[in-house]
Amino acid sequence: MSFETTKSTRKFVVMKDEVLISDHTKQKKKVVIVAMTGRMLMDFVGPSDVFTTTNIFLKDSGSNDEYEVQIAAPTADKKVTTGAGIKILCDTSAMDIKSSIDTLIICNYEFHESPVNLFQPFYTWLAKRTEKNTRRIGSVCAGTFALAKAGLINQHKVTTHWNLNEKLQRNYPQLHVDTNLFYAKDGHIYTSGGVSSGVDMALAMVEEDFGKELAIRVARELVVYRYRPGYQSQFGSLLSSYDSSGLSLKLRNWVKEHLHENMDVRRIADHLNMSTRNFTRVFHKQTGIPPAKFVEKVRVEEARKLLEDTDNSLENIAELCGLGGLSSMRRTFLRLLMTTPSDYRRAFRTSLSDTGIDDPYILESSNYSDAD
Structure with a gap:
């Protein structure tokens, strides 16, 4: 069985669950993931895991292709404070990156900016990211707001977290917002819904770059769906x-x-x-x-x-x-x-009822009453 990448003619052959690649030219795809806020680690860690796991399979198959993944901060101090109590010091800030980027992903959005407008240099940098210097531009969860603020997605079809769709449409009426989707693609713009949807989007990008078979192998390794059934609308309250x-x-x-x-x-x-x-x-x-x-x-x-x-x-x-x-x-x-x-x-x-176990937590002591 054979398949091809979307953007090149490089051939891939799958034999005995291995990916054999005939082109040995070194190809690095620079992926920059900007952690706008660390409230949800999965916003930026999830997509990063998809790309780095893909690298493992590419290396094992003898491929010279790989993703060069960077987690960047949106501030000059390179610090990201997470809601999980973990402080991250990134190797770089987004504004330090002057070269072209293959894939840029903005994770989440800072709704409560500081009085000194701490993120303005980042938005100035982001607004200059176009198809000429960045092949793909994406967002995770509320990151769509960052793309909108930078003026990158006017008139585009986009998605965001299901609970933010009305706010996004109200603030940016020029957008075409559809929050039923886990992720959306419109030209070179990719947007994804809430939290784990960034994994769905990253897997779709891997499929574009290296084909369906490799994307499926990565999804299996991460124990996630390659094509998640249903839509975001399942998760949100109708009321x-x-x-x-x-x-x-x-x-x-x-x-x-x-x-x-x-x-x-x-x-x-x-x-x-x-x-x-x-x-x-x-x-x-x-x-x-x-x-x-x-x-x-x-x-x-x-x-x-x-x-x-x-x-x-x-x-x-x-x-x-x-x-x-x-x-x-x-x-x-x-x-x-x-x-x-x-x-x-x-x-x-x-x-717990899905496990088929009626009483998965059996207490060793009888000191607990039903009221406890």
Whole structure:
């Protein structure tokens, strides 16, 4: 079986689980990963692990290709303080890099900048990174905000963490934001969603450079999906943007108590002692969606909890949550979460119950009561 790189004609042959490469010209791809904030180590460590693991396979196969990976700080002091209590001293700051870069990835974003605008030199440097000096420019999680601030992604299709999509679209209306995706590619711009999505994006880059077979081997080594099933929408709450709205906040618990019942607009309006017309107008103004759509999202959120935490049958969950039959619930899940109820349960059900062990932590002492 043979395959080719995307950007060259270098041939690869896979034989007995080995990658044999016929071109012995040394090819280093410079990868610069900028750790904007260390709140999540995985933001920048995840992609780095993908590229460095790829190097191991390339070396073992006799290839002269490799990634030259650098973790760079966005500040002149070269320091990154992480939320894990670890302080990192990088070998370089981004502003010290004057040469061309193969792949530049900005990880996360500093929303609370210091009064002296500590990161302005970095944004000035970043704004000068174009297709002429950087083959690929990517971001992880909130790093999309950094690319937007530097003016690099105007009119591009991008993604970010599912919980930041509205903020990104509001702050940068010229962008085309789709946070259903784990990662997106638009020209030479690559953006990824929350935290672990940076691994998905890095694996896609490896596949572009060295082909599908090698990307699969790296994914297996890291025990991750090469193509992760589903979309980011599975992870986010459908109601997060409505929690602070007046009428939706008042209605949410009441709707949850009557999920299995008919919940038309007239009944909801009567519960609030409002006319149907006035309720519909005020609710839509506050939330941006019709009442029926809100009720549907409450139903799906409750169905998600039952799928995660119980062994109730899918038919029973559909009935309890007022989602009609199983076919109707499946269509609703596909439309709102881009996954089926059964696939959602497999991905998110209570972790310990998935092991098949009823009591994985057996106490050696009987001094603990149920109340403990």
